[in-house]
Amino acid sequence: MAFSAAEAAMPEGPSIVILKEAARQFEGRTIAAASGNSGGIDFAALPGQPLLAVRSWGKHLLLELPLFSLRIHLLMFGSYRINERKPDAVPRLALRFAEGGELNFYTCSVRQIAEALDTVYDWRVDVMADAWEPRLALRQLRAKPQMLACDALLDQNIFSGVGNIIKNEVLFRLRIHPLSKVKDIPATKLRELVKQARQYSFEFKQWKQASVLKQHWLAHTRRICPRCRIPLQKAHLGLTRRRSFWCERCQKRYDSAARPASVANERKQ
DNA sequence: CAGTTTGTTTTGCT
DNA sequence: CAGCAAAACAAACT
Numbered sequence: 001m002a003f004s005a006a007e008a009a010m011p012e013g014p015s016i017v018i019l020k021e022a023a024r025q026f027e028g029r030t031i032a033a034a035s036g037n038s039g040g041i042d043f044a045a046l047p048g049q050p051l052l053a054v055r056s057w058g059k060h061l062l063l064e065l066p067l068f069s070l071r072i073h074l075l076m077f078g079s080y081r082i083n084e085r086k087p088d089a090v091p092r093l094a095l096r097f098a099e100g101g102e103l104n105f106y107t108c109s110v111r112q113i114a115e116a117l118d119t120v121y122d123w124r125v126d127v128m129a130d131a132w133e134p135r136l137a138l139r140q141l142r143a144k145p146q147m148l149a150c151d152a153l154l155d156q157n158i159f160s161g162v163g164n165i166i167k168n169e170v171l172f173r174l175r176i177h178p179l180s181k182v183k184d185i186p187a188t189k190l191r192e193l194v195k196q197a198r199q200y201s202f203e204f205k206q207w208k209q210a211s212v213l214k215q216h217w218l219a220h221t222r223r224i225c226p227r228c229r230i231p232l233q234k235a236h237l238g239l240t241r242r243r244s245f246w247c248e249r250c251q252k253r254y255d256s257a258a259r260p261a262s263v264a265n266e267r268k269q
Numbered sequence: 270c271a272g273t274t275t276g277t278t279t280t281g282c283t
Numbered sequence: 284c285a286g287c288a289a290a291a292c293a294a295a296c297t
Contacts, residue, residue, distance in 0.1 A: 075292070076292085076293080077295075079295095106296070107293060
C-alpha cells in the first residue's frame with residue numbers, strides 16, 4: 001500500500017537507501033505525467049514508460065526505465081516528497097503514476113543516463129550495496145599511500161556513499177587522526193576502517209529511521225570529546241577542505257615521518 | 270540575522 | 284596541460 005514520505009536533507013548514502021526503499025512502492029507502475037525544471041531531461045519521453053526498478057549507488061538514486069534511466073543526486077540541500085508536494089517549491093522532477101501516487105524531487109541534480117546501469121556503475125564500491133567488496137577498497141587505498149584518512153573516506157570511487165558525517169564518526173570510533181596518511185595506518189587498522197565505513201553507514205540508517213541520528217554523533221558538530229572530556233578540534237582538513245572534528249588526545253596520528261625526540265636530537269648534531 | 274554547510278560539477282587561475 | 288581554488292547551486296540549521 002502507498003505511504004507518503006517527506007525528507008529533510010541529510011543526503012549521505014544511508015539517506016539515499018531510505019529514499020530508495022520508500023520509492024520502491026512505484027516499481028512496476030507506469031509514468032502518467034512528468035514535469036520539472038531540470039535541464040537535459042526529455043520529459044516528453046517519460047509518460048508511458050514503466051518504472052522497471054529503483055536502485056542506488058552511493059549518493060545517487062537511480063530510476064530505471066525501458067528507454068533510459070534517471071539519476072537523482074540531492075547534493076547538499078536536496079529534498080523529496082512522496083505522495084505529497086512541498087508547498088511553494090518548484091520540483092526539479094515530478095512524476096505521477098497511472099496507477100496512482102507521485103514522486104517529487106527538489107533542489108537536486110537530475111540527469112538522464114542512456115547506458116545500461118550495470119555498465120555505468122561499479123556496485124562493488126557502494127558501501128551499502130550487497131555487492132560491496134571490502135578487498136577492492138583496501139586495494140584502492142594501498143594504491144594511494146599519500147592520501148589522508150579524511151580524504152580517503154570521502155573518495156566516492158573507494159567509499160561510495162560515505163559523507164562528511166560518516167567520515168568524522170568512523171575516524172573517531174577507530175581513534176584514527178584525520179591527518180594520518182594511508183601508508184602509515186597499520187594493516188589491521190586499515191581493514192577496520194574499511195569495515196566501519198559500511199558498518200557505521202547501516203547504523204546511520206537505523207538511527208535516522210528512528211529519528212535519533214544526531215544524538216548518536218560522538219564527534220561531528222560536538223565540542224567536547226565524549227571519551228576524555230577535552231575540547232574537540234575543528235578545522236577544514238585535507239584536499240577536500242571539509243569540516244573535521246577530532247580529539248587530539250584519543251585519535252592517533254599515524255605518521256612514519258615522526259621520530260622520537262632523542263633520535264631527532266642526535267641527528268641535529 | 271548573519272554565518273555555516275550533510276556534495277558535486279564547472280569554471281578559471283597559475 | 285596539470286593541479287588546484289573558487290564559484291555556483293540554494294535551504295535549513297545554529
